[in-house]
Amino acid sequence: MGQTAGDDGQKTGDSEPLSASAAYDGDSSCIGAARHLATGFLTDVQAVHGVRVSERALGMTQLVVSELVTNAVKYAPGPVMLDGMTWADPKPARRAPASWTTGTVCPPGSAR
Numbered sequence: 001m002g003q004t005a006g007d008d009g010q011k012t013g014d015s016e017p018l019s020a021s022a023a024y025d026g027d028s029s030c031i032g033a034a035r036h037l038a039t040g041f042l043t044d045v046q047a048v049h050g051v052r053v054s055e056r057a058l059g060m061t062q063l064v065v066s067e068l069v070t071n072a073v074k075y076a077p078g079p080v081m082l083d084g085m086t087w088a089d090p091k092p093a094r095r096a097p098a099s100w101t102t103g104t105v106c107p108p109g110s111a112r
Contacts, residue, residue, distance in 0.1 A: 018044055021083040026073055034069040034082045035062045045087045 020041040024030030038061050042053045065082065072080045 017086055018048060019086040021081065021085065023079055023081045024069075026078050026080045028073055030080055031066055031069050031073065034065050034080075037082060038062060038065040038085065041085045041087075049087065051087075 018041065020037055022034065022037050024033060039058065042058055042061060045051055046053045069080055069082060
């Protein structure tokens, strides 16, 4: 299935917040895809807002996203949604990536 929801870390301008989310089928291939989404998001934050993202921060983000999505795939069959990556200029939004899964229907888009 791959990424089906959210704005995939889309560049939205210097003063606009960046955000990323994605919905996945819940098979094990989504773990790497979620890591890739998080890496791309931080790369976009760096490019759009000029914020330095250290290798350590990038690695820790990949680890956290991997753990969240791995646990969702392993313990909760069905679709998985990675949501909550948001950056607003000049300060980062104070949200951590989240992952959830429930039921057999793919989660809706990131409508809030």
